[in-house]
Amino acid sequence: MRTFWILFAAEWRHFKAAKGLVLLTSLVLLVGLYGIYYGTSEINRQRQHLAELPALARHNVDELKVKFPGEADAGEIGYYHTTFAVHHPTPWASLSLGQRDVNPYYVKLRLLGLQGQLYASENVNPTKALSGNFDLAFVLVYLFPLLIIALCFNLLSSEKEQGILTLLLAQPVSAATLVGAKLAFRLALVLGLVLVLSVVAMLWAQVPPDGRVGLWLALALVYCLFWFGVAFLITSWQRNSAFNAVALVGVWLVLVVLVPGLLNVFVSAARPVPQDLELTIKQREEIHGGWDKPKTETMNRFFALYPQFRDTATIKERFVWRWYYAFQHLGDQSVQPLTVAYTNGLRQRYDLVNRLSWLSPAVAAQTSLNALAGSDLPAHLAFLGSASRYHYALRAFYYPYLFHKVAFTHADFAKEPTHTFTSTSEPATAASGLGKLLISAGVVFGAGLLLFRARPVNPR
Amino acid sequence: MTYILEAKDLRKQYPDKLALQGLNLQIEAGEVFCLLGQNGAGKSTTINLFLGFVQPTSGAAYINGLEVAKNPLEIKRHLAYIPENVMLYPHLTGLENLGLFSQLAGFAYAESELRDYLEQAGLPPEAVQRRVGTYSKGMRQKVGIAIAVAKHAKVLLLDEPTSGLDPKASNEFSELLGKLSGQGTAVFMATHDLFRAREVGTRVGIMREGELVDVRPTSFLNANELEQLYLHYTH
Numbered sequence: 001m002r003t004f005w006i007l008f009a010a011e012w013r014h015f016k017a018a019k020g021l022v023l024l025t026s027l028v029l030l031v032g033l034y035g036i037y038y039g040t041s042e043i044n045r046q047r048q049h050l051a052e053l054p055a056l057a058r059h060n061v062d063e064l065k066v067k068f069p070g071e072a073d074a075g076e077i078g079y080y081h082t083t084f085a086v087h088h089p090t091p092w093a094s095l096s097l098g099q100r101d102v103n104p105y106y107v108k109l110r111l112l113g114l115q116g117q118l119y120a121s122e123n124v125n126p127t128k129a130l131s132g133n134f135d136l137a138f139v140l141v142y143l144f145p146l147l148i149i150a151l152c153f154n155l156l157s158s159e160k161e162q163g164i165l166t167l168l169l170a171q172p173v174s175a176a177t178l179v180g181a182k183l184a185f186r187l188a189l190v191l192g193l194v195l196v197l198s199v200v201a202m203l204w205a206q207v208p209p210d211g212r213v214g215l216w217l218a219l220a221l222v223y224c225l226f227w228f229g230v231a232f233l234i235t236s237w238q239r240n241s242a243f244n245a246v247a248l249v250g251v252w253l254v255l256v257v258l259v260p261g262l263l264n265v266f267v268s269a270a271r272p273v274p275q276d277l278e279l280t281i282k283q284r285e286e287i288h289g290g291w292d293k294p295k296t297e298t299m300n301r302f303f304a305l306y307p308q309f310r311d312t313a314t315i316k317e318r319f320v321w322r323w324y325y326a327f328q329h330l331g332d333q334s335v336q337p338l339t340v341a342y343t344n345g346l347r348q349r350y351d352l353v354n355r356l357s358w359l360s361p362a363v364a365a366q367t368s369l370n371a372l373a374g375s376d377l378p379a380h381l382a383f384l385g386s387a388s389r390y391h392y393a394l395r396a397f398y399y400p401y402l403f404h405k406v407a408f409t410h411a412d413f414a415k416e417p418t419h420t421f422t423s424t425s426e427p428a429t430a431a432s433g434l435g436k437l438l439i440s441a442g443v444v445f446g447a448g449l450l451l452f453r454a455r456p457v458n459p460r
Numbered sequence: 461m462t463y464i465l466e467a468k469d470l471r472k473q474y475p476d477k478l479a480l481q482g483l484n485l486q487i488e489a490g491e492v493f494c495l496l497g498q499n500g501a502g503k504s505t506t507i508n509l510f511l512g513f514v515q516p517t518s519g520a521a522y523i524n525g526l527e528v529a530k531n532p533l534e535i536k537r538h539l540a541y542i543p544e545n546v547m548l549y550p551h552l553t554g555l556e557n558l559g560l561f562s563q564l565a566g567f568a569y570a571e572s573e574l575r576d577y578l579e580q581a582g583l584p585p586e587a588v589q590r591r592v593g594t595y596s597k598g599m600r601q602k603v604g605i606a607i608a609v610a611k612h613a614k615v616l617l618l619d620e621p622t623s624g625l626d627p628k629a630s631n632e633f634s635e636l637l638g639k640l641s642g643q644g645t646a647v648f649m650a651t652h653d654l655f656r657a658r659e660v661g662t663r664v665g666i667m668r669e670g671e672l673v674d675v676r677p678t679s680f681l682n683a684n685e686l687e688q689l690y691l692h693y694t695h
Contacts, residue, residue, distance in 0.1 A: 003564060006560070006564055007564075013556070017552075065653065068584065162550075163543075164548060166513070166543050167543065167604070168541070168545075170541035171536060171561060172537050172564070172565065194665070314642055397596060
């Protein structure tokens with residue numbers, strides 16, 4: 001053990017002397033801090049937008065009070081009044097933005113057909129989508145493996161190529177102790193960085209000090225361990241530094257770039273999902289078709305859904321709001337199967353990616369961190385579900401005014417339902433990802449150990 | 461009798477070459493055995509087998525009575541090794557390199573002691589605090605000698621140790637070997653340097669194609685006779 005610590009301490013001296021590595025490590029630290037800043041800024045921006053929405057809604061109400069100074073038809077109010085379904089982030093979202101930058105974090109709603117409104121703001125800036133997020137999770141999942149590769153590609157080959165290994169192994173030092181001390185030093189360095197960045201990010205984001213702190217750290221630690229395992233496996237092969245570097249970068253490309261890309265293509269093909277645009281167009285066609293359909297037919301279909309309003313007088317006028325909202329409602333009903341297929345399909349895709357994530361620890365780590373941060377697809381689908389329920393609540397609020405011909409007063413605005421939704425972490429998904437990462441790390445370390453034992457280190 | 465260094469039917473077969481064929485050799489404490497032979501004769505293979513860097517195909521090598529293959533770490537407490545081309549950590553000073561290797565060997569020397577060892581090996585005092593990256597081959601060789609001496613080993617394995625040393629330093633090294641053997645250290649030196657072998661060796665052995673073909677005490681050989689003997693076996 002004494003020899004181990006002598007070698008460990010010597011590694012610190014070697015590291016300090018390797019200016020390039022010091023520079024690279026400092027750079028990763030700075031990049032990590034930028035990632036924290038980026039993630040926190042993005043979430044703060046979203047929070048600020050969300051905080052401004054109630055004022056916007058109040059402003060809209062004030063405008064409506066001016067437009068309709070006395071009692072008004074609820075149909076007019078429902079048409080002009082805008083309210084919001086809001087998706088608040090968890091503090092953890094700052095560390096792992098997940099899909100919060102591509103999916104809307106609020107939806108502007110009126111009493112009209114829901115489906116078209118749910119997906120109306122799903123457009124993203126393609127340039128921004130191309131560059132992606134630069135949050136702490138990105139730094140950990142994509143860039144830390146490169147740092148580990150830079151630190152470990154010449155773990156043993158450096159001494160061998162410099163000719164120092166013969167003199168080292170002529171001392172009472174086993175190759176296993178030497179490699180162990182070198183790996184342990186690099187592991188301590190990288191895990192120190194992970195710890196510093198994570199703690200800074202957690203303090204900055206003000207995450208609650210609960211079990212998720214441990215889960216985040218465990219995910220980051222085991223993911224890094226996996227990459228150290230890969231480096232150990234390649235080291236055990238005992239090839240030269242150039243070979244090791246190419247092999248390690250190759251593994252990085254395969255596991256971090258190629259497999260996730262192929263997984264995306266495979267999952268898209270295996271779980272086809274109707275496009276939300278298709279859904280919106282179909283709903284819109286149905287709604288527009290409502291103008292030309294006989295009013296009795298429309299109302300009968302609507303009353304089948306809301307029999308409590310069946311005693312409403314027959315519509316003889318050219319236009320009444322209750323008829324208008326009835327065919328809006330039926331527009332949503334007509335795309336209900338598509339809506340279910342769309343959300344189920346997205347969920348199935350997500351589940352399939354999760355099942356196949358053992359193919360790439362990078363995917364397992366990213367999905368786990370997103371699940372922990374409540375910024376993944378299930379969180380977004382839960383928000384869409386919550387927004388839909390809210391829209392139904394709005395309908396339940398306005399329909400009695402419409403169908404019982406009750407006038408809408410200024411005081412009624414205060415009775416209107418409001419919406420709030422905060423995504424929740426999914427520790428079970430994160431824990432499952434941690435399990436996969438542990439197995440992956442165990443496999444590579446095990447394979448490395450077998451190879452290391454099978455190929456005794458020859459210092460020549 | 462337990463020899464400090466011993467080979468029993470030591471054989472090493474590589475896939476394409478028989479590097480060592482049945483070496484039998486015993487070296488006692490205080491003896492300086494010089495192994496002569498052309499490149500590829502098996503000298504370095506023999507040293508590698510004693511160091512445990514390669515495993516024998518058959519037979520066994522012993523250091524201080526311990527079988528090398530079965531006690532790979534323990535035997536290294538009893539031996540010191542100076543390769544033909546001593547390579548050290550270039551970013552550390554001579555002092556730091558000696559300190560590190562001594563610590564690994566189990567010795568925690570004070571700086572003044574480390575300086576003494578380096579000085580004893582012939583390294584100029586002003587160089588001890590310089591990075592080894594700035595050293596010449598001869599200076600690195602001197603640090604290698606200091607590392608070996610500071611280890612106080614019972615066996616000194618040397619592979620062309622004077623390569624890169626100037627004549628004065630080589631001479632000082634010969635004196636050092638004499639001093640160490642006088643203190644009971646067994647020295648096993650592979651070399652091409654017939655002059656040095658006859659000067660410091662107590663016995664010389666000539667190796668040809670992996671076989672130790674002749675062993676003689678140097679006390680009965682003058683330089684000319686050793687040269688004739690060497691040429692006889694190697695040409």
